[in-house]
Amino acid sequence: MNEIQVNKKVYARLDLIGKGGSSRVFRVITYANELFALKKVALDKTDSETMAGYMNEIALLKRLEGNSRIIRLIDSEVKPGPGGNKGHLYLVMECGEIDLARLISERGTEGLDMVWVAYYWQQMLQAVQVIHDEKIVHSDLKPGNFVLVRGQLKLIDFGIANAIANDTTNIQRDHQIGTLNYMSPEAIELPDGMRRLKVGRSSDVWSLGCILYQMIYGSTPFSQLTIYQKMKAIPDPNFEIPYPEYSVPVIPASKSSQSEPKRLEHLRKKVRSDVIANMQSCLNRNPKDRMTIPELLQEDWLAMKERRDKRVLHGPITQVWYPAGPERPHLPE
Structure with missing residues (x-):
């Protein structure tokens, strides 16, 4: 040894x-x-x-x-x-016992369990809130950056994290950073050709939204695209991210037997509308319209309370209250 x-x-x-x-x-x-x-x-x-x-x-x-x-x-x-x-x-x-990437992978063929999602989502939010309170943007949030230490989720790997300059909301970056499946539009977009990149707290919220999406649906919002397609689609407001009403586990295609992916329809579960609204807010192309981490931590579904719908209507968050049931008022997208 x-x-x-x-x-x-x-x-x-x-x-x-x-x-x-x-x-x-x-x-x-x-x-x-x-x-x-x-x-x-x-x-x-x-x-x-x-x-x-x-x-x-x-x-x-x-x-x-x-x-x-x-x-x-x-x-x-x-x-x-x-x-x-x-x-x-x-x-x-x-030393972490297991990272969140492996936890998500191991649950891949099980039905949606919102108690499991809420438990780890809350701990992720708390971890990122700690660094944001210290004026730090992580810039590379992904499931592999969260590990379980004695049953508690902890944030790791600060290689490209950076202090937020002068207590402002954004920091400037000279080159592409982060992991593409979880990278925010503002980290990819170069509006004037060579303009430096603005990455702020809300960029971490986008990455967290991608992780929540993966926990709910089993894959990230842009996972089915090629690298080039992802670079185009992530900043493109005309590329619509799907938010299915039901979560259905999928057994991935086997490379050895060339089998097709198999949807486990008998394990389908309805996704709470307030959870979908949270994902939509985190994955808003406009960083200013994304919910903040303190707002996300106040969500009722984290405590499994009666649901309420929240939708982002081109600006501030609008709350619409009503009892859960089949008859639901139409909400503008």
């Missing part, structure tokens, strides 16, 4: 749990039988921009220390290599 020292503390390496670019993430254990995740970054293979991202991540995790919805940084150290080699950066963090 390999041992790794960080600031003279010894960690025994158990297994590789993730890798990407110049970094590897190992599950490690101390002599006191404490489990941690250890990220090892090869600095020789890291350009200055990526290195700045790691330093940014360390600074943000230290700043957010003590928040129960944010992954905890235990220790960090830069170790120079032999003979002028740049060496490695080591980050020791809390």
